[in-house]
Amino acid sequence: MTTARFSISRFLLCGCSYAVVLLMLLLPLVLIFTEALRQGLSAAVSALLEPDALAAIRLTAFVTVIVTVTNTLGGIAAAWCLTKYSFAGKRFLIMLIELPISVSPVIAGLIWLLLFGQEGWWGNWLAAHNMQIAFAVPGIVLATLFVTFPYVTRTLMPYMEQQGRDAEEAAFLLGANFWQTLWQVTLPDARWALLSGILLTTARAIGEFGAVSVVSGHIPGVTETMPLHIETLYNGYQTVAAFSMAALLALCAMSTVLLRTLFEHSFRKQPS
Amino acid sequence: MFFLRRHTLPGFPLTFGITLLWVGLLVILPLLALLLRPWQDGTAAILQTLHDPRVFAAFRVSFGCALFAALLDLPLGILLAWTLVRLRPPGYKIINACIDLPFAIPTAVTGITLATLYGPNGWMGKLLAHAGLQVAFTPTGIVIALMFVGLPFLVRTIEPVLQNFPSEVEEAAFLLGATPFQKFYRVILPAILPATLSGFGLAFARCIGEYGSVIFIAGNQPFRSEIAPLLIVMRLQEFDYSGATTIAVMLLLTALLCLGGVSFLRLRASRGLIMEETK
Numbered sequence: 001m002t003t004a005r006f007s008i009s010r011f012l013l014c015g016c017s018y019a020v021v022l023l024m025l026l027l028p029l030v031l032i033f034t035e036a037l038r039q040g041l042s043a044a045v046s047a048l049l050e051p052d053a054l055a056a057i058r059l060t061a062f063v064t065v066i067v068t069v070t071n072t073l074g075g076i077a078a079a080w081c082l083t084k085y086s087f088a089g090k091r092f093l094i095m096l097i098e099l100p101i102s103v104s105p106v107i108a109g110l111i112w113l114l115l116f117g118q119e120g121w122w123g124n125w126l127a128a129h130n131m132q133i134a135f136a137v138p139g140i141v142l143a144t145l146f147v148t149f150p151y152v153t154r155t156l157m158p159y160m161e162q163q164g165r166d167a168e169e170a171a172f173l174l175g176a177n178f179w180q181t182l183w184q185v186t187l188p189d190a191r192w193a194l195l196s197g198i199l200l201t202t203a204r205a206i207g208e209f210g211a212v213s214v215v216s217g218h219i220p221g222v223t224e225t226m227p228l229h230i231e232t233l234y235n236g237y238q239t240v241a242a243f244s245m246a247a248l249l250a251l252c253a254m255s256t257v258l259l260r261t262l263f264e265h266s267f268r269k270q271p272s
Numbered sequence: 273m274f275f276l277r278r279h280t281l282p283g284f285p286l287t288f289g290i291t292l293l294w295v296g297l298l299v300i301l302p303l304l305a306l307l308l309r310p311w312q313d314g315t316a317a318i319l320q321t322l323h324d325p326r327v328f329a330a331f332r333v334s335f336g337c338a339l340f341a342a343l344l345d346l347p348l349g350i351l352l353a354w355t356l357v358r359l360r361p362p363g364y365k366i367i368n369a370c371i372d373l374p375f376a377i378p379t380a381v382t383g384i385t386l387a388t389l390y391g392p393n394g395w396m397g398k399l400l401a402h403a404g405l406q407v408a409f410t411p412t413g414i415v416i417a418l419m420f421v422g423l424p425f426l427v428r429t430i431e432p433v434l435q436n437f438p439s440e441v442e443e444a445a446f447l448l449g450a451t452p453f454q455k456f457y458r459v460i461l462p463a464i465l466p467a468t469l470s471g472f473g474l475a476f477a478r479c480i481g482e483y484g485s486v487i488f489i490a491g492n493q494p495f496r497s498e499i500a501p502l503l504i505v506m507r508l509q510e511f512d513y514s515g516a517t518t519i520a521v522m523l524l525l526t527a528l529l530c531l532g533g534v535s536f537l538r539l540r541a542s543r544g545l546i547m548e549e550t551k
Contacts, residue, residue, distance in 0.1 A: 017355040025370045028385045074294035081287035096295050104481025106501040107520045111302035114309050178283035207378025210483035227380035234384045246381040253376035
């Protein structure tokens, strides 16, 4: 009796889960690809080969590389500093590092206008020296840096915390210097967590919309990243082109999800 | 350098310096600029923005929809986490991978996709129109977009706690004669409550500031379906920096207050639970 009722409730619960995943998560994904391929694959591909679309892809790649490298280096330093030493104010520092997650993307763009925009702190100085940061590529880089700021630290820290500092202390006593310890002891051990964090940063950097939209200036072919170009195309009723670009981004997102699952599997299997 | 002596490992000044520089230039400095800007045009300008009924309406829409979405995500998050950890039906690995999709898919893509899906000619839009429901370009549309965005936060915070939940406790409850419902309500729910609360807080905070996935489906009518982040953008386009930054500071502070409140609730809820030690 109990087992029978249990299996009925199990059946119902699983059915509900399938329904939720199908309706909420998979249906939108399917829609992206059907809309993109509505006029055939060649139309979708040729939409991606338009000069403005290519420029958007190039700009996104450029911004993503800079942002990922900067935030990875900063993230490694911060994770090392926050897990291998104890010092006053550590919690506060962690809080500051995690702050960008709870800041609205629009605010993440706005703050850079307040520093480098025409009315900003250094706006006049920049204008006098003929430099532009707001409404140009450097502004886009800064906004994306802010939005993707915490991810490497956040994925590395729990792993490095659990590592402890015995291996590092042993390496140091055996005569290794700081760099040798970092590159040959700590990071090889934490490589899957690090890769997972880098991947997350990359994925966010490619797809950031709100923050970039505020500082970009929306000049097609010059300061439009892929998500901004999607908005332009969609608002111009070029649905197929918009969804082709969206499908490309969705493919990126899906491969990130897949790779991260693999990485997480690897670092769970790893003997600690 | 007073802290040099206390650390056994080398490299503290270097990594601490890099960290401070990185945090200082990319987080503290710009946020400081944001906090200082509203005062530049005097308190009168701030009060004017705060008294604007349109600002008030935008905040009501943002907070109301975010709260609704996070509340609706709550049972779904528990259900999915339960399915992933306990039931493991065929294909649960696919479900597991799908949970991360809203987090990975760019917000603009989510935005145009949901707007098309629930739009007048979309698959769901047509279906719901038969039932007399209009979703796109109404606050309901905002809630649907926010539910999509917030779901992974709940599932991913509840999942590990459920995974670490000792099966002995459940067996004890079963032996003491608890029905499945009692077991869930009395034994499991209190244990996952703290994690659920922090997942709820994360989802809520994310939903308040959400921009890209909402603006396409919202319709953006002032007083009805205009969200606060969009109002910031519009003020910026009018070069009203003082108005924009006042709204931004309010949005930021309320989001942080909500997060603080939720972590306080979490502390209250986890009092007396052994489970929390594993966190």
